[in-house]
Every structure is written in structure tokens, then in C-alpha cells.
Amino acid sequence: MRRLDGEDGRVWDVVLGRESWGSIFAIFVPFEAGASARQAPLRSRDLREASRELDEMDLPALRDLLKRSVPKG
8 A cells, every 4th residue: 555645635545456357456545535536557467566566656657647547436
């Protein structure tokens, strides 16, 4: 898990999730109430690889991933 201070001032916890068909996503969970969880696909094919991918992202890359995310529904 990582914590991200978004450009809008909102704080997000970033965790990994996998859909039933196997795709792996970064899940952005708002630290405080008032926002819904969001998700963005990752390139990795398994959770170990995805964990490494997420750990290696710098702040601008994480913020870009958050910008490209969609509401988790």
C-alpha cells in the first residue's frame, strides 16, 4: 500500500486489486470521507509484478495514474 497526496489536496491510499477476469488494478481509496474509490489498470500480469510496478512509481507517475482512473463501480 502507498499513500498519495493528490493534486487536489485529497489523500488517497493506493492498493492492488484484481478483477475476476484477471486484470490487475491500482485502487485509490480516499483517506477521508467525501470521495468514492477509483481504479486504474496496471500493465503487470500478476500481483507480485504489480506490487513492484506500484513501488517503483514516483509521485508524478502516481498522480498521473490517479488522473486516468475511473470510479470503481
